[in-house]
Each structure stands twice: as C-alpha cells, then as structure tokens.
Amino acid sequence: MAICYITYLRVSTQRQGESGLGLEAQRDAVSQYAGANGGTTVGSFVEVESGKRSDRPELKKAIAACRKSGAVLLIAKLDRLARNVHFISGLIESGVNFIATDMPNADRFMLHVYAAMAEEEARRISDRTKRALAAAKARGVKLGKNGKRLARENKAAADCFANEIGPVISRLLENEQMSFRCVADELNSNQVKTARGAKWHTSSVHRTYSRYLSGVGT
Numbered sequence: 001m002a003i004c005y006i007t008y009l010r011v012s013t014q015r016q017g018e019s020g021l022g023l024e025a026q027r028d029a030v031s032q033y034a035g036a037n038g039g040t041t042v043g044s045f046v047e048v049e050s051g052k053r054s055d056r057p058e059l060k061k062a063i064a065a066c067r068k069s070g071a072v073l074l075i076a077k078l079d080r081l082a083r084n085v086h087f088i089s090g091l092i093e094s095g096v097n098f099i100a101t102d103m104p105n106a107d108r109f110m111l112h113v114y115a116a117m118a119e120e121e122a123r124r125i126s127d128r129t130k131r132a133l134a135a136a137k138a139r140g141v142k143l144g145k146n147g148k149r150l151a152r153e154n155k156a157a158a159d160c161f162a163n164e165i166g167p168v169i170s171r172l173l174e175n176e177q178m179s180f181r182c183v184a185d186e187l188n189s190n191q192v193k194t195a196r197g198a199k200w201h202t203s204s205v206h207r208t209y210s211r212y213l214s215g216v217g218t
Contacts, residue, residue, distance in 0.1 A: 003039040004071040005030070008062045010047040029076035033101040042071055066096045073098035078106075078114060088115040125176050129186055132168045159215050161195040166212025169205060180205045 047058040078100040184200035
C-alpha cells in the first residue's frame, strides 16, 4: 500500500511566495522523496511566514489534514518548520508522523538535538548582529532613519547608506554563511530599515551589498 503524504512548504516573504522563489526547490525535494519511496501526495500547504513565528495557520491545517487522513507530513528541510525546540517538541507530541527529506532517518532524539543546535545558532547570530548594529550606531550611523531623504537624493547618498550597512551584511553572508533571504530576515527582525525606510527583501539586500562591494576601499 502506497504511503500518503501531505506536503508543507514555507517561504519567509510575500515576494518569494508570489514569485515561487524558494518554493520550486522545496517542491522538487518532496516530490522526489515521495516518488523514490513509492508514496502519493494527497495534499499540499504553503505558508508565507517567518520561521521565528509559531502561529502558522497553514501548518495547523496540514497537521489537521494528516490527523484526519493518516497521511505523513512531508517537508523539504527541518528548518522549514522552525529553529525552535519547543515548537519541534509540540509537533512530535501531536501524534502526526513527519519526515524532513534532508533528515529522513532522524529519530525523536536526533530531531531534538538538531532543533536545539539550530535554535542556539540562531540566537548567537542574532546577538552578533545586534552587537554589529550597536557598534555602527555608536559611530553615529543612523540606519534606516533617513529613508525619505535618501530616496530623494542622489547616488552618493545611496552609496553612503550601503557603506554603513554593508559591513553587517558582509559578516552575515560570509562569516555566518547566511543566504540573502536569511540576511533580509535577520535585518527585519532587528528592525533595521532599507535606505528607503522599507522592509528588506532578497533583492534589496543583494543591491545594497553589491553597491557596498563596488565602493569598498574608496
């Protein structure tokens, strides 16, 4: 008898949800896993929400559907659920069987350990980011405070902003090995605004970082 799967996919921003950016890779991962294991996908739920939040309506729907049908909850990567031990523990205790395609053989103990390590690393990254931002502010940098003015002014102003926030972005990308999407999430969680006073997205991080690199040493 074929195993029935209900897939859960998550992206962090509305733009990624609308464009499919990040979703296709997850779809491919769960589809390949289900096919390789002779399974059938009977439902799919997509969430557009930060991984730091636990109140996810689409995930609740997916869990409810699994309980009703007896299907297995299938996700592409464990960090698509949460970097949160309490959250993972609650999911384990829900009675719903779930599989992360990147850790298909993980038992409960391994899942707890992985979640604990991911949660601690997320906390350390956040602490380091806060210290870097505090150091920038101590130098007189007012990140995201001049958004409307910068939006009206010339290239020099945008270059100035990129030089101010660039070192923080560079550290997150290079030292923390974070993706542009994760950098955007990290800056937003620390309430740092873009040069225009808006929220960060993958594209705005990439543009700002590129502008910073082009001006390094000048």
